[in-house]
Amino acid sequence: MRALRALVAAVLVGLLPAACGEASAFPEDTTMSRIRERGILTVGIKFDQPIFGYKDPASGRITGFDAEMARLVARDLTGSERNIRFVETVSSERENFIEQGVVDLVIATYSITQTRARRVTFTDPYYYAGQDLLVRVGDSTINQVSDLKGKSVCTARGSTSVERLRATVPGIHLEVVDAYSICVPALIAGRVDAVSTDDTILLGLYAQHPDTLRLVGKPFAREPYGMGMRKQDTAFRDYLNGLIARWLCNGEWDRAYMATVGVSGTTSESAKPAPRPANC
């Protein structure tokens, strides 16, 4: 009876995989051992980006490629993908939430940059996106980034998108908001001429209004997505890099892609980091 009770307790706190030898043991005093003990992984993610990080209004479930990545981490760390708490994290809050310990990990269309790496630690890239443009279907004047000269463009605060637009298009008028979903009604109503950010995000927004909007489809910069964590947590980073390397080889990455981005018929050629043969 006592053994049974111990087993039930182990299941409840998510220790079972460790006890059964299914999951690896983590050295004490690491982020991994703390999360396994706590039994819950806290992930900062977007809530308004269909296909990548989206809170379904009806079910409350978080869907998208980033959510799939997060669930795989939770499964490995705690034994179940259900042991996860998602916290909405807009672009400008990502470094803050990591530094303040609001989340263990940010998985939120988060590009790896040198500036950000001064405040947080990134994994290796798990996805390559590209910055693109979303316009009104009837507007034939915008077909590449240089056409944005003198136009009004909506994008999000704290993003690489806003920085690149400023640097690339002199004379651009920027409407900078907290989240890309806010840009869509402004575009449809004609208050701005375009929305610009990663193709991953624009694809999801476009899919909600395919008759009204047009995705230009000429990416003008490559955006490597990494998972972000507390600065200098190299043990956590190395562990996560090992997981990512494994998913690129064992079909998990492809399954996550097909269940999310791939639903629209898009292929993963330019998006998937090359698996390293040594890991396969």
Ligand code: GLU
């Ligand atoms: N990937 C870009 C970035 O990290 C743009 C998308 C976003 O803001 O989430 O800034």
